[in-house]
Amino acid sequence: MQAIEHVIVFTVDDANTVIDDATILIDGDRIAAVGRTGEVAVPPDAEVIDCEGRFTALPGLVDTHNHSSLIRGVDENLDLVDWLPVYDLEHRTCTPEDARQAYRLGYMECLLNGTTTVQDMHRFMDQAAQVAGEMGLRVFLAPYAADVPPYDFFETSESNERLIRDWHNSFDGRVQVEAGIEDVFYSSADMYRRALDMHERYGVRIHTHGPEHAEEEATARSRFGMSIIELLRSRGFLGDFLSLGHCVPISRSDMDLVAEAGASICHCPISAAKLGCGTAPVRDMMAAGVNVSLGSDGPIDNNSMDLFQEMKVGSLMQKVRYADAKAFDATTMLRMATINGARTLGMEHEIGSLEAGKKADVILISLDHPSLRPVCWNESRTETNLLWALVFATQGGFVDTVIVDGATLVRHGHLTRMDEREILDDAQRQGADWMRRRNAAAGRILAPIRD
Ligand SMILES: [Zn+2]
Incomplete structure (x- = not known):
């Protein structure tokens, strides 16, 4: 005791x-x-x-949308749609050892900042399972899966399924694996079907990106003839097993669809501001009945992982958006960073309150x-x-x-369990090397997804 x-x-x-x-x-x-x-x-x-x-x-605070990385302080001053192809360079050059050191450094940062549960979307996530298992924090691992050429350098449905078989519910249940999907432009309808299969077969949750920037939403409407949320619904994705990152440009009817399905939205206020996406209409989402939690979105587009900052900035941005000082008081923000995060992960009966x-x-x-x-x-x-x-x-x-x-x-x-100096030194060495390889690939930046 x-x-x-x-x-x-x-x-x-x-x-x-x-x-x-x-x-x-x-x-x-x-x-x-x-x-x-x-x-x-x-x-x-x-x-x-x-x-x-x-x-x-x-x-313990719950970070419901994160992308571990050792790459930070580059790809700056870009709107999301122009930022994404530059961000892809880190994935073109990522090795299992890069990923391992990213998890060690990132989970150390999260723990020191009071985050006890992280929903992470990145690469080679067997490394994440081992690192988190050893460090002792809770993680929900959603591999960055994509298959639409030329974006087929990410994780695959096969690697996702292997991760579930090997690591789901390991380390006394602290390590949970999900079906992860990048987004509707990077991942094919078949990949969505296979993610749904994994949900049905293994009972795992699904995590993916909702609409992040108005430009993306416009491209989706021209390519698919519907909004991103409507497309997700047509693919059978809307359910209480789903959590969606971002959802900055979202219509009232799309909010209603998310709410009716019982899916959650992971709001990342700092990243949304930084990438020129704007401010998500969180008050309207909550009024529609959507559970909304907080996420840091990781070191490359934040540039830190500190949910105390997220609570403050998140509150201020809602006050600005609605020109209402009464919006988003401290209680609301604290609930978003704790119990709402637990609900996003289907864990509200286990964590999120004392x-x-x-x-x-x-x-x-x-x-x-x-x-x-x-x-x-x-x-x-x-x-x-x-x-x-x-x-x-x-x-x-x-x-x-x-x-x-x-x-x-x-x-x-x-x-208490790990040598911080060793983690920092290893991250320094590996990160500098990864940055060199990433920069050497700069000649291969793809065109932005824009119609
Ligand atoms: Zn994200």
């Missing part, structure tokens, strides 16, 4: 309960109890972390940062200004402790 005592807890339960002096009791990989300190019976032999009121606990019976995915944030003080409470000590500081004034680097499945993976801001 482990007990985290005298901590300020944001449970993110249905009532958004906050407890000013709480104890979280952990039994193995699950939360046994969350309640006021003194009211939770702590066994005498429990291992105790005494937070002395100087830490706050949140559910409640008895759920998996023990907990992060502790130090309050010893000037931007988080002073912490004030209402008279009944049920509401605190700390909520807003967590969403608008916290950086991932404030995270002190990260617990996944009851195991402490980060303590005092450092990985």
Whole structure:
């Protein structure tokens, strides 16, 4: 048993309960109890972390759209449709070792920033399964599969199926494999059919890209005679097993289709702004009944993986979009980064909030940062200004402790199981080499997909 005592807890339960002096009791990989300190019976032999009121606990954050990579700070200042062919260079030259080091560096970054679950779409994902298994975080692995020439240098349906057979539900269920599809321009109708087959045969979820930029949506309408969401529906893809990245240009009727199907949307506010896509109409999506979670979209188009930034920027962009300061308060953003993310992955009964019976995915944030003080409470000590500081004034680097499945993976801001210096040095060496190979392939940039 482990007990985290005298901590300020944001449970993110249905009532958004906050407890000013709480104890979280952990039994193995699950939360046994969350309640006021003194009211939770702590066994005498429990291992105790005494937070002395100087830490706050949140559910582990859930990054529902990410692309691991060692390539960052290039392909800058490009709109999505012009950016994609340049981005493809990293995939033309990616080796299993490139991918392995990308997973080590990326998952280290995610964990240190308080992200305990990552939905990742990249290459050679058997490496991701092994790295995540060893590091201890939760991952949902959706291979970047594409088959339309000349985009047939990505993963295949065969490699996706092999990944499912070899790694789905491994490492005590922390590693989940999905059927992954790039998008309607990179992947053929046959590849969509085969992804659906994998969903039916193995019970795996499906992750793909929805419409990201208005130009893409216009090209889809001219090529397929319908919107991207309508095309996905015609291919049998709309269901509660599906999560869609982005969906920035999306009509009200397409939102209704997504909502009716019970599919989720992974909103990536920073990446959408950076690639000139605009701001997704998240308030309308939610009004239509769509579950919307947050994603970082990975290092190449963000350029970091810190869901605290995503919460702040996401809120600000919705306020701008609707010219409404009341839009997207701190509670909404915190729910998007936690319980909504869990729902996107079909895990809302297991993770995403701090409640008895759920998996023990907990992060502790130090309050010893000037931007988080002073912490004030209402008279009944049920509401605190700390909520807003967590969403608008916290950086991932404030995270002190990260617990996944009851195991402490980060303590005092450092990985407990892995050698950080080795990960950084390996990533430096491999990344510089990958960048050289990528740059050498620059003569082979394909034309943008544009009609
Ligand atoms: Zn993406």
